[in-house]
Amino acid sequence: MNIALFGYGKMGKMIESVAQNRDHNIVAKIDVDSGDFDYSKMDVAIDFSMPDAAFGNISGCIENGVPVISGTTGWLEKFDDAVALCHKKNGAFIYASNFSLGVNVFFELNKQLARMMRNLDQYKVSMEEIHHTQKLDAPSGTAITLAEGIIENSAYKTWKLGHVDTAEIPISSKRIGDTPGTHTVDYESKVDSLEIKHTAHNREGFALGAVIAAEWIQGKTGVFTMKDVLDLK
Ligand SMILES: NC(=O)C1=CN([C@@H]2O[C@H](COP(=O)(O)OP(=O)(O)OC[C@H]3O[C@@H](n4cnc5c(N)ncnc54)[C@H](OP(=O)(O)O)[C@@H]3O)[C@@H](O)[C@H]2O)C=CC1
Ligand SMILES: O=C(O)C1=N[C@H](C(=O)O)C[C@H](O)C1
Numbered sequence: 001m002n003i004a005l006f007g008y009g010k011m012g013k014m015i016e017s018v019a020q021n022r023d024h025n026i027v028a029k030i031d032v033d034s035g036d037f038d039y040s041k042m043d044v045a046i047d048f049s050m051p052d053a054a055f056g057n058i059s060g061c062i063e064n065g066v067p068v069i070s071g072t073t074g075w076l077e078k079f080d081d082a083v084a085l086c087h088k089k090n091g092a093f094i095y096a097s098n099f100s101l102g103v104n105v106f107f108e109l110n111k112q113l114a115r116m117m118r119n120l121d122q123y124k125v126s127m128e129e130i131h132h133t134q135k136l137d138a139p140s141g142t143a144i145t146l147a148e149g150i151i152e153n154s155a156y157k158t159w160k161l162g163h164v165d166t167a168e169i170p171i172s173s174k175r176i177g178d179t180p181g182t183h184t185v186d187y188e189s190k191v192d193s194l195e196i197k198h199t200a201h202n203r204e205g206f207a208l209g210a211v212i213a214a215e216w217i218q219g220k221t222g223v224f225t226m227k228d229v230l231d232l233k
Contacts, residue, residue, distance in 0.1 A: 097141030099209030
């Protein structure tokens with residue numbers, strides 16, 4: 001498969017390595033100051049760029065008939081526009097706030113736990129995410145997806161960074177060293193604590209998930225999620 005990388009930073013380089021180990025070719029490495037590039041050489045594009053660049057990269061690929069996988073976080077105010085464009089152009093698009101296989105299982109576990117805790121008023125939920133100090137957005141895209149999973153399956157109405165009132169899920173964002181990504185969902189009562197946690201040991205899992213998504217989307221049209229890719233029930 002001929003893969004174009006939009007964003008050749010920490011993740012772009014990791015994806016290059018994982019993709020080459022799976023016998024794919026990298027046909028373009030596109031950063032902020034890259035010149036012209038040729039969409040006709042791309043079987044699929046993988047975007048791990050920056051919040052203000054992602055929508056332009058994704059829409060350019062869709063307009064030019066290139067299936068696109070995006071892991072960039074912090075641009076979701078334009079997500080519905082990307083979905084509409086994909087449907088209009090009969091394109092193919094997957095966004096995931098986190099491509100690691102373990103986190104996608106964690107997303108489903110989190111929803112199931114929220115359903116089980118729904119009527120147990122003794123417990124108050126909170127969330128913590130820890131990332132490296134270069135991260136631009138807070139809270140992380142993964143923490144937002146986890147909060148949305150709880151909101152869909154409980155009486156919580158919204159999430160908020162820091163301290164909150166009772167209908168909100170508090171998210172604490174910490175930036176420590178080179179932490180690849182740690183997410184904890186905690187239910188606290190007066191008598192006990194129940195927590196689920198995912199810890200990424202490095203960036204390889206994110207890259208592997210994105211390459212698996214790129215392989216899976218070949219020949220398909222539509223807007224998909226990692227739940228579709230991994231066939232999680
Ligand atoms: N969904 C997931 O599983 C994961 C998502 N992420 C997300 O992916 C994104 C990238 O992360 P990471 O690789 O660590 O960040 P980096 O800062 O290391 O890399 C981002 C790259 O994007 C480049 N860039 C800037 N503008 C553009 C543009 N217009 N077109 C193409 N490339 C551009 C930057 O170039 P320059 O340096 O020249 O400005 C840089 O090389 C972040 O939003 C992060 O949150 C990260 C890990 C996992
Ligand atoms: O910026 C990162 O590094 C990461 N970003 C994603 C997020 O915002 O959730 C995924 C992962 O945790 C790493």
